[in-house]
Amino acid sequence: AQKVTQAQTEISVVEKEDVTLDCVYETRDTTYYLFWYKQPPSGELVFLIRRNSFDEQNEISGRYSWNFQKSTSSFNFTITASQVVDSAVYFCALSEPNFGNEKLTFGTGTRLTIIP
Amino acid sequence: DAGVIQSPRHEVTEMGQEVTLRCKPISGHDYLFWYRQTMMRGLELLIYFNNNVPIDDSGMPEDRFSAKMPNASFSTLKIQPSEPRDSAVYFCASTPSGLGTDTQYFGPGTRLTVL
Numbered sequence: 416a417q418k419v420t421q422a423q424t425e426i427s428v429v430e431k432e433d434v435t436l437d438c439v440y441e442t443r444d445t446t447y448y449l450f451w452y453k454q455p456p457s458g459e460l461v462f463l464i465r466r467n468s469f470d471e472q473n474e475i476s477g478r479y480s481w482n483f484q485k486s487t488s489s490f491n492f493t494i495t496a497s498q499v500v501d502s503a504v505y506f507c508a509l510s511e512p513n514f515g516n517e518k519l520t521f522g523t524g525t526r527l528t529i530i531p
Numbered sequence: 532d533a534g535v536i537q538s539p540r541h542e543v544t545e546m547g548q549e550v551t552l553r554c555k556p557i558s559g560h561d562y563l564f565w566y567r568q569t570m571m572r573g574l575e576l577l578i579y580f581n582n583n584v585p586i587d588d589s590g591m592p593e594d595r596f597s598a599k600m601p602n603a604s605f606s607t608l609k610i611q612p613s614e615p616r617d618s619a620v621y622f623c624a625s626t627p628s629g630l631g632t633d634t635q636y637f638g639p640g641t642r643l644t645v646l
Binding site: 462 | 564573576629633634637
């Protein structure tokens with residue numbers, strides 16, 4: 416069965432510090448997709464990144480970067496030089512569409528608080 | 532382009548009442564999803580449709596919940612009768628095709644409170 420674990424329930428860092436959010440997944444398939452979503456205090460879910468299982472290249476987008484390691488089944492998210500606007504709950508998610516199921520399985524989320 | 536539209540944004544009702552949540556997916560998207568978010572259970576998929584046809588409703592908690600998609604631009608999630616434990620944020624999401632090629636785009640959610 417699919418499973419996504421975000422062991423860090425809450426993290427607080429001082430503004431401008433770097434912070435890494437961990438995501439560990441379990442899957443029975445060789446083809447799968449990993450996602451990160453951000454949920455700010457306003458409540459909407461904002462898509463951040465989608466990564467397929469065949470692409471292990473790390474990705475950087477501004478202050479955000481993602482480290483995908485199949486060997487450890489991890490897809491970690493790093494925010495560099497954090498800002499107050501980064502305060503949100505961040506969700507990691509997994510899908511296995513090759514099984515004909517478009518379901519996204521979400522982790523329990525990590526609440527990130529950036530202290531000014 | 533307009534994103535996924537949900538209405539109402541907030542709903543307060545009394546136990547036993549019927550509640551209908553509405554969703555308009557992004558135009559051209561073939562898949563539509565209904566999720567529920569609670570503190571206890573996190574984000575969980577209730578049901579999803581492909582081309583207006585329900586594909587997986589295994590997440591629907593019980594018979595009090597029903598979902599329909601009469602056309603490509605509209606879906607409803609109905610709870611009858613509602614109970615306090617149904618209080619949650621209900622999200623609708625859509626995607627152009629399967630997750631193999633794209634992601635799910637979420638609406639703003641409907642915050643439901645059942646008294």
